[in-house]
Amino acid sequence: MASHIVGYPRMGPKRELKFALESFWDKKSSAEDLQKVAADLRSSIWKQMSDAGIKYIPSNTFSYYDQVLDATSMLGAVPPRYGWSGGEIGFDTYFSMARGNASVPAMEMTKWFDTNYHFIVPELGPDVNFSYASHKAVDEYKKAKALGVNTVPVLIGPVSYLLLSKPAKGVDKTFSLLSLLPKILPIYKEVISDLKAAGASWIQFDEPTLVLDLDSHKLQAFTAAYDDLESTLSGLNVLIETYFADLTAEAYKTLIGLKGVTAYGLDLVRGAQTLDLVKSNFPKGKYLFAGVVDGRNIWANDLAASLSTLKELEAVVGKENLVVSTSCSLLHTAVDLVNETKLDDEIKLWLAFAAQKVVEVNALAKALAGQKDEAFFSANAAAQASRKSSPRVTNEAVQKAAAALKGSDHRRATNVSARLDAQQKKLDLPILPTTTIGSFPQTLELRRVRREFKANKISEDDYIKAIKEEIKKVVDLQEELDIDVLVHGEPERNDMVEYFGEQLSGFAFTVNGWVQSYGSRCVKPPIIYGDVSRPKPMTVFWSSTAQSMTARPMKGMLTGPVTILNWSFVRNDQPRFETCYQIALAIKDEVEDLEKAGINVIQIDEAALREGLPLRKSEHAFYLKWAVHSFRITNCGVQDTTQIHTHMCYSNFNDIIHSIIDMDADVITIENSRSDEKLLSVFREGVKYGAGIGPGVYDIHSPRIPSTEEIADRINKMLAVLETNILWVNPDCGLKTRKYAEVKPALNNMVAAAKLLRTQL
Ligand code: GLN
Ligand code: ZN
Numbered sequence: 001m002a003s004h005i006v007g008y009p010r011m012g013p014k015r016e017l018k019f020a021l022e023s024f025w026d027k028k029s030s031a032e033d034l035q036k037v038a039a040d041l042r043s044s045i046w047k048q049m050s051d052a053g054i055k056y057i058p059s060n061t062f063s064y065y066d067q068v069l070d071a072t073s074m075l076g077a078v079p080p081r082y083g084w085s086g087g088e089i090g091f092d093t094y095f096s097m098a099r100g101n102a103s104v105p106a107m108e109m110t111k112w113f114d115t116n117y118h119f120i121v122p123e124l125g126p127d128v129n130f131s132y133a134s135h136k137a138v139d140e141y142k143k144a145k146a147l148g149v150n151t152v153p154v155l156i157g158p159v160s161y162l163l164l165s166k167p168a169k170g171v172d173k174t175f176s177l178l179s180l181l182p183k184i185l186p187i188y189k190e191v192i193s194d195l196k197a198a199g200a201s202w203i204q205f206d207e208p209t210l211v212l213d214l215d216s217h218k219l220q221a222f223t224a225a226y227d228d229l230e231s232t233l234s235g236l237n238v239l240i241e242t243y244f245a246d247l248t249a250e251a252y253k254t255l256i257g258l259k260g261v262t263a264y265g266l267d268l269v270r271g272a273q274t275l276d277l278v279k280s281n282f283p284k285g286k287y288l289f290a291g292v293v294d295g296r297n298i299w300a301n302d303l304a305a306s307l308s309t310l311k312e313l314e315a316v317v318g319k320e321n322l323v324v325s326t327s328c329s330l331l332h333t334a335v336d337l338v339n340e341t342k343l344d345d346e347i348k349l350w351l352a353f354a355a356q357k358v359v360e361v362n363a364l365a366k367a368l369a370g371q372k373d374e375a376f377f378s379a380n381a382a383a384q385a386s387r388k389s390s391p392r393v394t395n396e397a398v399q400k401a402a403a404a405l406k407g408s409d410h411r412r413a414t415n416v417s418a419r420l421d422a423q424q425k426k427l428d429l430p431i432l433p434t435t436t437i438g439s440f441p442q443t444l445e446l447r448r449v450r451r452e453f454k455a456n457k458i459s460e461d462d463y464i465k466a467i468k469e470e471i472k473k474v475v476d477l478q479e480e481l482d483i484d485v486l487v488h489g490e491p492e493r494n495d496m497v498e499y500f501g502e503q504l505s506g507f508a509f510t511v512n513g514w515v516q517s518y519g520s521r522c523v524k525p526p527i528i529y530g531d532v533s534r535p536k537p538m539t540v541f542w543s544s545t546a547q548s549m550t551a552r553p554m555k556g557m558l559t560g561p562v563t564i565l566n567w568s569f570v571r572n573d574q575p576r577f578e579t580c581y582q583i584a585l586a587i588k589d590e591v592e593d594l595e596k597a598g599i600n601v602i603q604i605d606e607a608a609l610r611e612g613l614p615l616r617k618s619e620h621a622f623y624l625k626w627a628v629h630s631f632r633i634t635n636c637g638v639q640d641t642t643q644i645h646t647h648m649c650y651s652n653f654n655d656i657i658h659s660i661i662d663m664d665a666d667v668i669t670i671e672n673s674r675s676d677e678k679l680l681s682v683f684r685e686g687v688k689y690g691a692g693i694g695p696g697v698y699d700i701h702s703p704r705i706p707s708t709e710e711i712a713d714r715i716n717k718m719l720a721v722l723e724t725n726i727l728w729v730n731p732d733c734g735l736k737t738r739k740y741a742e743v744k745p746a747l748n749n750m751v752a753a754a755k756l757l758r759t760q761l
Pocket of ligand 1: 437438439490496557605607647648649733734735736
């Protein structure tokens with residue numbers, strides 16, 4: 001009876017690690033305090049898995065910050081600017097790389113594949129002196145062993161490590177990261193030998209990059225790496241774990257040809273092709289770790305369906321060689337359902353968080369071994385059936401309306417330049433109009449008001465009064481600064497997705513359903529469990545209240561359907577695009593109600609559109625088509641004179657620029673200031689863009705206040721590539737996390753720069 005878990009959340013059921021880290025960083029607690037919290041979390045996880053009956057329990061999946069940074073530490077690949085002088089890497093160096101320190105900024109962070117987890121990108125060059133500088137993997141293995149648990153130590157595989165790295169600044173363009181393989185493998189060998197000496201009998205290498213579109217040169221690197229490791233690995237069972245998608249036929253061939261490898265971990269949830277690959281060819285005597293329990297969602301597994309898949313696999317690989325596993329690390333799901341006190345019992349029956357998934361994996365393994373827990377399986381079947389038939393899930397009218405959208409097209413009737421003319425007649429804006437992205441600083445006082453209203457500690461009247469006062473303050477400030485298109489500042493919103501989810505039907509919210517985003521930061525995605533509809537207007541009251549306070553145009557502020565989808569746990573009983581269309585229809589109603597209420601400019605944020613891009617290029621076109629279509633659905637019904645804005649938090653869209661244009665917004669505001677003008681290069685290369693565009697003129701992620709000259713300089717650079725009459729002037733993103741003492745002078749300089757340039761044009 002064999003069961004395996006790829007990896008487990010580190011934060012703890014109530015974010016214990018987050019609080020311990022932050023208190024340590026604030027110097028409110030000691031390194032020993034932090035280590036104690038970490039040790040307790042690790043041992044409780046090991047104990048929980050071993051009590052559940054899991055055979056292959058992972059270790060070294062805990063991390064104080066990030067597993068890729070742990071690998072960087074293991075290899076001693078500390079960038080020189082951190083002044084590390086060798087020896088075992090301690091908290092100082094480790095957290096400096098992760099978060100920067102007083103004199104040096106942090107290393108870059110980027111998305112972990114298509115998840116919402118972010119890792120610290122290794123910076124490598126030909127001169128890095130690799131050395132075995134963190135013994136964390138073997139230490140954790142030993143700690144577990146001392147507790148009586150013989151774990152499978154997990155390492156990021158050497159090839160994935162290099163493929164996820166970037167060349168350090170100043171490194172020659174011809175430098176190939178993979179050329180470092182012969183330099184890092186000796187360190188891996190030291191680690192492997194250490195683990196063997198400590199008693200490990202299995203080892204897991206996570207090589208998720210195998211699921212990407214890899215050319216043969218990259219695939220050969222896997223072959224070369226494991227060829228080289230083979231003799232060191234002998235005597236160990238070696239699992240190569242892949243996840244987040246299926247493998248291409250070539251990658252699969254490479255994987256099953258790797259020397260010294262005894263087991264393959266495959267994602268059977270996201271990988272449509274995986275089953276066929278295994279059936280077509282599976283090496284005799286090797287183990288298949290079949291990832292049938294979804295590590296990226298919060299839904300209870302359909303155990304009967306999984307069991308029949310497993311039986312099919314068993315027929316191919318043999319009874320002794322099939323191991324039941326999760327599709328990927330459980331890092332990407334919430335921790336434990338037992339802490340959900342506010343979810344109702346019906347919905348709770350449909351869910352499984354990490355702790356419950358461990359039990360599911362084990363129940364499947366037992367069933368395969370002929371010890372099926374009938375009660376557990378029938379309870380599961382009943383929950384699946386109740387989810388299918390629950391009237392809370394299905395809303396016929398919504399289903400019909402969304403189905404009617406498929407295969408159709410929705411566009412505004414008039415082209416963008418004619419619309420911009422019509423809008424200009426109504427709005428009468430100066431050239432280089434100024435605006436902001438939506439939120440203004442969220443003070444402690446503001447958060448308190450929202451919290452107390454939620455907890456019924458203050459009356460609705462008092463709440464409305466307080467929010468109105470805040471809006472008035474923000475409106476007055478913007479008038480004083482002489483900004484052209486105003487915002488209400490979003491004081492009533494805690495989060496741009498949660499705010500809408502709470503008012504839409506089909507959404508549920510957890511109290512402790514946190515998922516690590518990076519370091520100590522966690523997000524609590526809403527759960528979309530049913531057909532989505534909008535019972536009543538969501539923002540009209542606040543936007544029209546704000547508009548009544550000023551003669552200037554007030555932007556209505558909405559979150560777009562693709563962003564709501566991508567930042568939620570999405571139902572798995574219908575395709576993602578159907579859920580997205582449903583949300584689009586709900587937002588469309590809101591857009592039209594705002595228009596009726598006299599709001600002439602409406603911003604529909606699609607901060608997360610790019611994030612949803614599938615890992616494999618072959619799937620991009622389909623995703624972009626329905627995502628962009630969903631956006632257009634929201635505003636295809638407005639008049640020419642209503643100006644639709646959208647906003648995106650990244651500028652790295654050279655590859656999707658045609659989809660951005662196809663969104664057909666009147667104005668797009670985008671992050672730009674941190675990206676070395678990658679964005680502008682698109683236009684320099686001749687992409688025609690006729691709509692309004694506001695590439696952020698300063699970085700809101702930093703407390704630094706940009707000078708007027710600096711901003712003017714930025715705008716001038718943009719003017720060199722873009723037509724004067726389409727350029728907008730705005731910050732990079734919302735101002736929510738900044739202080740008024742930063743926002744006021746920064747916006748003041750921004751407006752001054754716009755005014756200065758207007759006189760010169
Ligand atoms: N309108 C939102 C704000 O200003 C946009 C946030 C975002 O793009 N992430 O806060
Ligand atoms: Zn943004």
